[in-house]
Amino acid sequence: MNHDIEAYLDGVLDAEARKDFERQMAGDPALRQAVAEARQVREDLDWLAVEHGVGQAQGRFRAKKHVRQRLRRFLLLLLAGLLLVSLIVFRKKDDPAPALPDDRPALPAPPSAPAPGQNTLPPQTAPKPAAPDAGERKNRLFAAFFVPYKDPGIEPSQRGGAGMAPAERFLDHYWNDRYTEALALFETLDAGDQSNDNLLFVKANCLLATGRTTEAPPLLESILRNDRSRYMAETRWYLALAYLKAEQDRKARDLLRDIASDSGSARREDAKHLLQEWR
Amino acid sequence: MIMTSFSDKNAAFQQGCISCPTHSRIAKTSRPHVRQTLTAIFRSFIDRTGASVTNEALVDGLRMMHTAAIEHLMKKTEPSVRRLVSRAGLPEVVVPDILHDAVVVLVKKIRDEAYDPTESAPATYLIGIAKKLISNQLKQRKSPPTLALDATVDIPDEQTRIFLEGRERRALLQSLLDNLGEPCAQLIRLKYLEGYRDEEILQQKMTHYNTAMALRSKRSKCFQRLVELATSTKSRNSTINEKTPQETRKNDLV
Numbered sequence: 001m002n003h004d005i006e007a008y009l010d011g012v013l014d015a016e017a018r019k020d021f022e023r024q025m026a027g028d029p030a031l032r033q034a035v036a037e038a039r040q041v042r043e044d045l046d047w048l049a050v051e052h053g054v055g056q057a058q059g060r061f062r063a064k065k066h067v068r069q070r071l072r073r074f075l076l077l078l079l080a081g082l083l084l085v086s087l088i089v090f091r092k093k094d095d096p097a098p099a100l101p102d103d104r105p106a107l108p109a110p111p112s113a114p115a116p117g118q119n120t121l122p123p124q125t126a127p128k129p130a131a132p133d134a135g136e137r138k139n140r141l142f143a144a145f146f147v148p149y150k151d152p153g154i155e156p157s158q159r160g161g162a163g164m165a166p167a168e169r170f171l172d173h174y175w176n177d178r179y180t181e182a183l184a185l186f187e188t189l190d191a192g193d194q195s196n197d198n199l200l201f202v203k204a205n206c207l208l209a210t211g212r213t214t215e216a217p218p219l220l221e222s223i224l225r226n227d228r229s230r231y232m233a234e235t236r237w238y239l240a241l242a243y244l245k246a247e248q249d250r251k252a253r254d255l256l257r258d259i260a261s262d263s264g265s266a267r268r269e270d271a272k273h274l275l276q277e278w279r
Numbered sequence: 280m281i282m283t284s285f286s287d288k289n290a291a292f293q294q295g296c297i298s299c300p301t302h303s304r305i306a307k308t309s310r311p312h313v314r315q316t317l318t319a320i321f322r323s324f325i326d327r328t329g330a331s332v333t334n335e336a337l338v339d340g341l342r343m344m345h346t347a348a349i350e351h352l353m354k355k356t357e358p359s360v361r362r363l364v365s366r367a368g369l370p371e372v373v374v375p376d377i378l379h380d381a382v383v384v385l386v387k388k389i390r391d392e393a394y395d396p397t398e399s400a401p402a403t404y405l406i407g408i409a410k411k412l413i414s415n416q417l418k419q420r421k422s423p424p425t426l427a428l429d430a431t432v433d434i435p436d437e438q439t440r441i442f443l444e445g446r447e448r449r450a451l452l453q454s455l456l457d458n459l460g461e462p463c464a465q466l467i468r469l470k471y472l473e474g475y476r477d478e479e480i481l482q483q484k485m486t487h488y489n490t491a492m493a494l495r496s497k498r499s500k501c502f503q504r505l506v507e508l509a510t511s512t513k514s515r516n517s518t519i520n521e522k523t524p525q526e527t528r529k530n531d532l533v
Contacts, residue, residue, distance in 0.1 A: 006499040034506070041506045044445060044452045045471035047387060050344065051449070052472055054382045057349035058375065064350070 005038050135247065138278075142213075142245040145274050148205045149234055150175065167193045171202065179206040197222075197229035204238060213245040237267040240274075253278075334400050341401065342389045344474075349386070353378060355402050360409045367413050369420075377416070380442065381408040388438045411439045448513070455508045462486060463501030470498065 007013050008021050025032050156172040166189050173182035183206045193199055200219050207216040220239040223229050236259055243252035259271035332351055340348025360378050385405050388394045456464055469475045469485060477491050488494040
């Protein structure tokens with residue numbers, strides 16, 4: 001009988017056996033009850049099978065989810081770390097160059113071509129400073145490219161001495177970088193010396209060297225107009241620097257371009273370099 | 280009463296049988312080669328990079344109790360279930376239980392051929408089941424149901440009701456099965472819980488029975504024993520609950 005109930009419920013009885021079993025059920029309430037109870041247990045076992053299978057799958061699902069979460073967390077940390085490193089590296093690149101002991105900021109001063117028959121002056125080189133804003137940048141450019149002009153023609157014939165003519169003494173002050181004294185002395189020169197374009201050129205250099213840059217352009221423009229100084233080529237260059245310092249950008253650039261395009265100019269390369277730095 | 284977990288016994292069995300498949304489920308109406316074909320079909324639809332799985336393939340996979348199909352369904356529906364639990368004001372710890380129970384109800388419905396795919400997609404149906412389960416939890420906690428029925432499918436209560444009502448009975452059955460003793464527990468488990476056919480059990484030598492006749496004969500006796508235990512335990516429980524203290528004393532004297 002036991003065998004028959006399970007076999008009956010499994011549907012594996014042949015037709016005759018099934019009919020026989022069903023006949024027995026029809027006449028036996030106890031058998032009917034037993035079959036109903038067996039059916040219920042089978043149903044419950046099927047529920048248990050499903051619960052067990054789903055439970056196992058859920059276990060795997062949660063384990064995978066946990067791994068995914070940990071991986072996501074790790075990747076986020078990695079990304080944050082990379083971002084931090086990038087920021088640090090980026091900031092280091094932006095840091096300005098360390099300050100130099102010399103007051104004069106350093107740009108690689110272009111070698112100046114010597115005038116014919118004149119001795120060359122030692123070039124001055126220095127590292128390029130950073131210009132945080134436009135005005136400061138122009139100041140730095142000026143400082144980098146402005147070197148008070150000196151040549152043997154300006155060098156005093158004698159050093160010091162009470163016997164020096166005022167103009168000589170003016171040049172002596174200039175030659176020895178005593179620009180303020182030179183400017184003060186210039187005012188005591190006679191009219192003839194004060195209208196000497198060569199001396200005016202030196203005076204303009206003194207003005208530029210002492211920060212009285214707004215006073216230099218009119219002098220240098222006058223020299224150019226007069227066209228009688230032997231420092232004509234240099235005058236254009238220093239005028240361009242004066243315009244730069246005085247923030248007369250357009251005039252400065254125009255003049256620098258003229259100088260840069262002038263194949264005969266001794267300051268051609270200097271002008272090109274300055275224009276490049278100023279870009 | 281010694282409680283041995285079903286999973287421990289199952290694991291022990293699996294370890295002792297090298298040739299045994301690790302997981303096997305058969306639908307009531309499918310044959311082995313059909314099962315393999317459906318598994319292959321389902322796997323062909325599953326793309327690990329996340330391509331969509333057709334509802335048809337998913338239903339077939341769920342019918343076969345394929346782990347990948349169940350995982351796929353859980354992955355798809357867990358966020359929605361989590362939202363429902365949160366909106367109901369229930370703690371987040373109940374999310375796995377609600378999800379588990381909802382999947383069980385849906386899979387059982389599919390296996391019983393009671394699921395109509397034209398009504399709604401499996402995931403949508405599952406969300407509807409989850410809402411019923413959450414409402415039941417709220418009732419148990421004597422909280423007013425805050426979960427409003429929205430546009431999700433309003434599923435019939437029958438399957439969920441059967442699931443909820445039979446929970447205690449199934450827990451009892453599990454306990455009885457664990458304590459049935461060997462080889463009865465193994466024979467019942469192999470057929471009813473693991474879904475092995477007799478031919479597979481014999482072929483893979485999962486038991487010491489060499490013929491189908493001997494296997495079925497022993498298993499039938501074990502099954503009948505289980506039924507009797509379940510019935511007697513159930514009636515004993517219900518009898519105790521119904522008797523008055525005076526009636527209990529009277530019976531004791533007899």
